[in-house]
Amino acid sequence: MIAITAATGTTGRHVLRALSSAGHEVRALVHSDRRLDEARSYGAREAVVADLTRPDELTAALKGCDAVVHIGPPMHPREITMGQNVLDAAKQAGVGHVLLMSVTHPQVEPLLNHQSKLAVERHLLTSRLPFTILQPMHYMQNVDVADCLRTGVFRLPYSLDRPLSFVDLADVGEVAATVLADPAKHLWATYELCGTDTLTGHDIARVLTEAGGTSVRAEQVDVRDILPKGAPDYTVDGFIRLATHYDRYGLLGNPNVLRRLLDREPTTLAQYARRELG
DSSP, X not given: OEEESSTTSHHHHHHHHHHHHTTOOEEEEESXXXXXXXXXXXXXXXXXXXXXXXXXXXXXXXXTOSXXXXXXXXXXXXXXXXXXXXXXXHHHHTOOEEEEEOOSSTTOTTOHHHHHHHHHHHHHHTTTOOEEEEEEOSBGGGSOHHHHHHHTEEEESSOTTSOEXXXXXHHHHHHHHHHHHSGGXXXXXXXXXXXXXXXXXXXXXXXXXXXXXXXXXXXXXXXXXXXXXXXXXXHHHHHHHHHHHHHHHOBOOOSHHHHXXXXXXXXXXXXXXXXXXX
């Protein structure tokens, strides 16, 4: 049995589907009763409610599991505490392998979400738990293909001329399933997962135009205009830092590791867009 935290989030549901499709039995950990049926719809054999801020609940939720996939909540002020709690509970529950979802270049200190991921990585490295760390790049799933084609606009909160690398979450899920099919082969490994595309905002708009047959233009907007209403200050600060860093430096990675793990070429943004359009 493989446990997965944040099982119904953007990352979690892709990983959950991949694990289920590969034949793994999955126990989904969700934060409320409302998410139980959703987790089962993604392929979870079991679904339980567990508060990642309560170690006692986590130890019980992880009992009997051979491995745990931990996905930290993005831009959450208690992400470090949650990650440490999951790792401590995994040790107490006798879990044999931890697959940690981190981020490419967690050492980029100005980014709050990277700081949190690095702190959890550090805790894992000193936990004595067998582990594999995945460091995925900026997700293609952040591009809402249908909405861009409907509105004719692709919006970004940073420079439209700054290139970024991307990865398809379906590829990330496939790697997770591969690692957990033979954990011993991937012990102590840290894998940067990056696709072959390095694109500016203008490049993305062009790809969407070609994929959908409808003109899409790129538009730069203020990051505050696309934040969820009522977002806590920590989240607002995190996204402002992220947009500022991307505007100045972008975020780039290399596809060789992902290519080797998939044993094929990584999914391109054009392929992702066509898949989203059915």
